[in-house]
Amino acid sequence: MPETLLHIKDLSVRFFTYQGVVRALEEVNLAVLKGEILGLVGETGCGKSVLARSVLRLIADPPGKIWRGEIFFKGENLLKMSSRRLRHIRGNEISMIFQEPMSSLNPVFRVGNQMQEVVMLHRRVGSAAAREICIDMLRQVKMPDPDAVLSKYPHELSGGMRQRAMIAMELSCRPELLIADEPTTALDVTVQAQVLSILEELTRKKDVSVLFISHDLGVIAQLCDRVAVMYAGRTVEVASVWDLFSEPRHPYTRGLIRAIPRVDEEREILAVIPGVVPGLIRPPKGCRFHPRCEAVMHPCDRVTPRLVEVAPGHQVACHLYKESGEEHDADTRH
Amino acid sequence: MAKAAFQFHEIPDWRQTTFHADSHPYDRLPLMRILTYILKRLVYLIPVLIGVTLLVFVISHAIPGDPARMMAGQKASREAVENLRRSLGLDRPLPEQYVHFLTGLFRGDLGTSIRNQRPVLDDLKDFFPATLELTLMSMVLCIAVGLPLGIISAVRRNRPVDHISRVFSVFGVSMPVFWLGLMLLLLFYRNLGWLPGSGRLAVATDPPLHVTGLYLIDTLLEGSWDKFGDAFLHMILPAFCLSYVYLAIITRIVRSSMISVMGQDYITTARANGLAESVIILKHSLKNSLIPTVTITGLSIGELLGGAILTETIFNWPGMGKYVVDSVNFLDFPAIMGFTLVVSFVYVMINLLVDVLYAFLDPQIRY
Amino acid sequence: MKRIRKEREWQIRELMFTIKLLSKNPSAVAGFVIIATMVFIAVGAPYIAPYDPIKISLRERLSPPSPVHIFGTDEMGRDILSRVMHGARISLRIGVLVIAIAGSLGAAIGAVAGYLGKQADNIIMRIMDVILSFPPLVLAMALAAALGPNLNNAILAVAFVMIPKFARMVRGEALAVKEKQFIAAARASGAGSLWIIFHHIIPNCFSSVIILATLLLGETILIAASLSFIGLGAQPPTPEWGAMISVGRKFLMDQWWYPTFPGLFILMTVIGFNILGDALRDIFDPRIRR
Numbered sequence: 001m002p003e004t005l006l007h008i009k010d011l012s013v014r015f016f017t018y019q020g021v022v023r024a025l026e027e028v029n030l031a032v033l034k035g036e037i038l039g040l041v042g043e044t045g046c047g048k049s050v051l052a053r054s055v056l057r058l059i060a061d062p063p064g065k066i067w068r069g070e071i072f073f074k075g076e077n078l079l080k081m082s083s084r085r086l087r088h089i090r091g092n093e094i095s096m097i098f099q100e101p102m103s104s105l106n107p108v109f110r111v112g113n114q115m116q117e118v119v120m121l122h123r124r125v126g127s128a129a130a131r132e133i134c135i136d137m138l139r140q141v142k143m144p145d146p147d148a149v150l151s152k153y154p155h156e157l158s159g160g161m162r163q164r165a166m167i168a169m170e171l172s173c174r175p176e177l178l179i180a181d182e183p184t185t186a187l188d189v190t191v192q193a194q195v196l197s198i199l200e201e202l203t204r205k206k207d208v209s210v211l212f213i214s215h216d217l218g219v220i221a222q223l224c225d226r227v228a229v230m231y232a233g234r235t236v237e238v239a240s241v242w243d244l245f246s247e248p249r250h251p252y253t254r255g256l257i258r259a260i261p262r263v264d265e266e267r268e269i270l271a272v273i274p275g276v277v278p279g280l281i282r283p284p285k286g287c288r289f290h291p292r293c294e295a296v297m298h299p300c301d302r303v304t305p306r307l308v309e310v311a312p313g314h315q316v317a318c319h320l321y322k323e324s325g326e327e328h329d330a331d332t333r334h
Numbered sequence: 335m336a337k338a339a340f341q342f343h344e345i346p347d348w349r350q351t352t353f354h355a356d357s358h359p360y361d362r363l364p365l366m367r368i369l370t371y372i373l374k375r376l377v378y379l380i381p382v383l384i385g386v387t388l389l390v391f392v393i394s395h396a397i398p399g400d401p402a403r404m405m406a407g408q409k410a411s412r413e414a415v416e417n418l419r420r421s422l423g424l425d426r427p428l429p430e431q432y433v434h435f436l437t438g439l440f441r442g443d444l445g446t447s448i449r450n451q452r453p454v455l456d457d458l459k460d461f462f463p464a465t466l467e468l469t470l471m472s473m474v475l476c477i478a479v480g481l482p483l484g485i486i487s488a489v490r491r492n493r494p495v496d497h498i499s500r501v502f503s504v505f506g507v508s509m510p511v512f513w514l515g516l517m518l519l520l521l522f523y524r525n526l527g528w529l530p531g532s533g534r535l536a537v538a539t540d541p542p543l544h545v546t547g548l549y550l551i552d553t554l555l556e557g558s559w560d561k562f563g564d565a566f567l568h569m570i571l572p573a574f575c576l577s578y579v580y581l582a583i584i585t586r587i588v589r590s591s592m593i594s595v596m597g598q599d600y601i602t603t604a605r606a607n608g609l610a611e612s613v614i615i616l617k618h619s620l621k622n623s624l625i626p627t628v629t630i631t632g633l634s635i636g637e638l639l640g641g642a643i644l645t646e647t648i649f650n651w652p653g654m655g656k657y658v659v660d661s662v663n664f665l666d667f668p669a670i671m672g673f674t675l676v677v678s679f680v681y682v683m684i685n686l687l688v689d690v691l692y693a694f695l696d697p698q699i700r701y
Numbered sequence: 702m703k704r705i706r707k708e709r710e711w712q713i714r715e716l717m718f719t720i721k722l723l724s725k726n727p728s729a730v731a732g733f734v735i736i737a738t739m740v741f742i743a744v745g746a747p748y749i750a751p752y753d754p755i756k757i758s759l760r761e762r763l764s765p766p767s768p769v770h771i772f773g774t775d776e777m778g779r780d781i782l783s784r785v786m787h788g789a790r791i792s793l794r795i796g797v798l799v800i801a802i803a804g805s806l807g808a809a810i811g812a813v814a815g816y817l818g819k820q821a822d823n824i825i826m827r828i829m830d831v832i833l834s835f836p837p838l839v840l841a842m843a844l845a846a847a848l849g850p851n852l853n854n855a856i857l858a859v860a861f862v863m864i865p866k867f868a869r870m871v872r873g874e875a876l877a878v879k880e881k882q883f884i885a886a887a888r889a890s891g892a893g894s895l896w897i898i899f900h901h902i903i904p905n906c907f908s909s910v911i912i913l914a915t916l917l918l919g920e921t922i923l924i925a926a927s928l929s930f931i932g933l934g935a936q937p938p939t940p941e942w943g944a945m946i947s948v949g950r951k952f953l954m955d956q957w958w959y960p961t962f963p964g965l966f967i968l969m970t971v972i973g974f975n976i977l978g979d980a981l982r983d984i985f986d987p988r989i990r991r
Contacts, residue, residue, distance in 0.1 A: 056606055091607030098606075103599040108621045108697060118607045153697040169607075385831030393847045504979075508971035510923055512930050513946060513964030516953055520961075524954050640836030644927055648950075659931050662846050674843040678835045685834075 004072075005177055005209050006032040006055065006094075011069035013050055013059060020281040024050045025233045028069070029307055032177065037203065037210040039224035039241070041217060041256075045277055047233040048213045049099075052181045055211075056090050073177070092122040095170035099182040101162035105154035112150025115169045122173040137168035141198050160191035164198060171202060178203060179211045184219065196223060217260060221245060226313070229253050232278055232288040235307060239314040249316045251293045287319065295320055368693060375689050379682060386678050391435050394671045395428065444675065445668030449661065454672035458654055463547025464534060465646070465653030469638050470548075471569055472577035477631065480581045484588025484627075489615060491593060499585055506582020511641050515575045515648035522571060530568050532650035539564065572649040576641055580634040587630045591623040598622075625696050632688030636681035722984045729984070732977030739970050743789040750783035754940045763956050773958035775949070777938075784940035785963055791941045792922050792970065795856055799921045800914050802860040807867025808910055814868065815875025826872065829865035837862045841924055845933040852941070855934035859924050863917055870913055874906040908985045916978035919971040926967050942967050 008030040015022040025047045032038045040048050053059055054066055071078040098104045119130040138146035141164040184192040200223055203210050214220055220227055227244045229237040237250040248254045255273040275292035278284055284291050290300040305317045419425055444454040487499045523531035534549055542552035553562035596619050604618050646655035661669035723729040758778035766773045772781035814825040844858035928934035929943030937944050942963040949960030
């Protein structure tokens with residue numbers, strides 16, 4: 001039984017804006033196991049990025065505040081540790097890559113300068129040794145002519161190359177956990193494939209656990225061992241990738257999977273989930289999905305469902321299910 | 335759920351081809367690229383400089399009234415005026431006069447002052463060091479105070495320090511420089527008696543041996559410590575007065591560009607990599623904020639030359655500014671036009687310098 | 702016809718929205734209050750000033766501030782408060798005239814340059830660059846000296862200096878608007894260039910022009926006062942603020958009130974315009990207008 005590397009417990013994050021308090025995350029529970037690639041999937045605005053940034057305490061305060069909860073990493077609570085200890089962990093034991101390679105690197109410094117800075121900080125080596133490490137990492141991400149890349153500025157590299165450089169930089173200090181916030185969303189599909197393949201190869205080889213965030217179910221299916229589905233600031237389903245796609249339990253997950261057009265199926269109308277994602281200043285009471293749910297029933301609009309285990313390794317937050325798999329009788333509305 | 339097997343191969347990306355080290359001979363020498371950039375900027379500037387001379391020429395020759403009479407002075411006889419007109423070539427057609435004017439400029443001839451019958455150029459050369467010293471000191475003050483204040487304001491946004499500096503900025507931008515000088519004199523010279531009220535040195539003191547013309551340096555070179563102290567004390571109020579407006583502007587620019595930079599993704603990356611906050615501010619953010627800051631600072635130097643006019647008058651500082659104000663009172667047009675020409679040339683050159691500096695700071699500009 | 706009416710309705714609604722946003726912004730309100738006060742003083746000066754600004758009373762010369770003369774008197778015994786109030790008239794008049802001239806000319810030049818593009822744009826903007834190559838006060842000084850030291854010439858001189866600032870801004874906006882669809886539509890239906898420039902391009906730049914005008918009003922008043930201070934604008938005994946400071950300078954040491962109050966009013970007025978201009982700029986920022 002692999003051990004838990006990262007344990008997010010009852011995390012709530014709020015943003016205080018002129019229009020009101022945005023409850024971006026509400027009592028989120030999630031665990032990343034050692035050696036696995038955990039996917040985090042959900043629509044834009046469901047809180048995946050907020051969750052990712054909360055781990056390393058990168059939420060801008062103001063206007064955001066980590067309201068409640070704990071995040072345990074190898075036994076320590078990341079939310080309560082000193083800034084000095086946190087800085088030791090950032091980039092070193094937990095690394096993060098972001099969505100926009102265009103803007104994630106400082107445009108006025110050379111790529112080599114930025115990479116070496118991180119390596120020299122965490123691995124405590126001189127600049128010559130750091131340079132060697134960077135070149136080696138660039139080779140591992142299959143970057144042509146690593147020597148030249150180090151003296152380039154970010155704008156001189158293409159998007160795919162920038163993202164690969166980011167991966168190289170973030171893995172250079174041998175972290176145990178890598179948080180990847182939609183790393184390929186901003187890239188062309190062809191480049192996307194290359195980057196994903198490199199990511200998978202390297203993390204498996206180095207035994208790095210990955211929290212992989214995406215809104216693309218196809219990518220998730222390809223890459224991840226387990227998947228967590230988020231909706232409107234809450235986790236609604238967690239399962240192995242096989243179980244999730246073959247037996248989705250939560251109505252939202254079902255809707256998502258149904259909405260994927262398949263090559264081998266004949267369908268006339270694109271299946272959609274009716275309604276829109278709710279605003280998070282005054283979210284729906286009870287289960288946040290209930291206004292759009294096809295299986296909505298009595299307690300859904302009043303009681304928030306908690307994540308319960310309905311099968312080994314498969315958790316759902318839905319009133320349809322009791323612990324260990326029984327389905328309630330659903331009086332569906334229509 | 336078969337994993338799609340993608341062949342790993344590089345899609346030829348046209349942008350990749352530019353970075354092979356020997357693709358373009360110029361890439362071996364980044365100096366070449368910078369030089370071509372400077373050359374391009376110079377070529378753009380030449381028409382502007384010509385335009386400047388043309389404008390000054392038009393102003394000075396479109397003066398309603400008779401330029402020859404004005405040069406000769408109100409009391410000269412008609413004959414003397416006609417002689418002057420002929421000798422100055424003022425009876426020739428305008429374009430010819432302009433060419434004559436331009437060639438004169440190349441020779442360094444800016445005309446002759448009516449007041450003291452000396453070449454304007456010599457007058458300006460005499461008064462230039464005083465203005466230079468004042469302007470340099472003000473610039474130093476602007477940067478030494480404005481930069482840290484702007485950074486602190488940005489980092490401690492919306493806290494008390496920020497509010498104070500923003501109020502200070504508004505006052506700075508709205509301040510009539512000549513009035514500020516008077517108020518400073520009132521407070522520090524008349525009421526408190528801490529600082530002297532006029533000139534560069536105490537009355538009846540001999541200036542130091544002329545090496546640079548900058549008293550602060552010359553007194554040190556000479557070893558006269560008390561003169562240095564005296565010169566320094568005389569410098570304080572005028573420098574502060576002159577710098578006040580631009581200090582406010584620079585603080586504002588630094589603050590707003592730092593705020594905008596610190597909201598960027600690459601700063602989040604740096605933070606996520608565990609870099610210390612001081613490094614993030616002073617290395618990663620600052621260099622990006624410098625670009626607009628340098629631009630405004632450069633432009634400010636030009637404006638300082640303009641503001642020096644008022645400050646030098648208030649504090650009786652014997653520089654070019656005071657010279658031109660005295661010339662205005664005398665309606666000494668050659669002097670006024672000569673000053674205007676010189677100042678605008680300097681302004682244009684400083685802008686060129688700023689552009690070049692830009693290229694060094696922002697790697698995306700070099701082409 | 703109906704289309705024009707709908708356009709007017711939309712414009713009025715935009716205006717109401719802007720005013721509502723402004724009233725919620727504390728600095729906008731502060732700036733507006735200051736300016737409104739100055740305007741009130743300026744307009745009302747002949748009626749509410751306690752004394753005649755040019756009435757000489759040598760008995761009372763150089764008397765300090767007192768209940769009789771709140772700001773004291775000058776070297777001719779004239780009441781400084783009354784003179785300062787009349788000075789507001791003059792300064793505001795200068796500001797409005799300068800901005801009106803520079804704004805309309807500059808906007809027209811910029812719109813033409815931006816719309817015509819390429820060569821015409823190049824030439825026009827180079828000319829503007831030439832004017833911008835001078836520090837504003839220096840150029841205004843040279844012009845005012847050449848034209849002759851009086852108030853109207855000073856107005857022309859400062860207006861000349863301000864024109865390129867408007868031209869540059871409107872040209873930028875014109876370049877952007879030019880690409881929009883409705884311009885092509887207008888041209889397709891046969892509208893002439895001049896008509897397009899005046900009916901489509903300029904109205905779209907309106908808000909930016911207003912912001913720039915407000916900010917430059919402050920700078921104008923400063924430059925005009927500086928010119929008078931040097932001796933090139935309003936001439937004594939005109940109660941213009943800069944001119945008063947120029948004369949009052951001689952009396953600084955023993956009659957501090959003389960140059961102090963006019964300068965204070967310059968400061969306040971310019972602050973008012975700058976604060977209001979800044980607030981306007983923030984409000985019109987597209988990120989804030991939802």
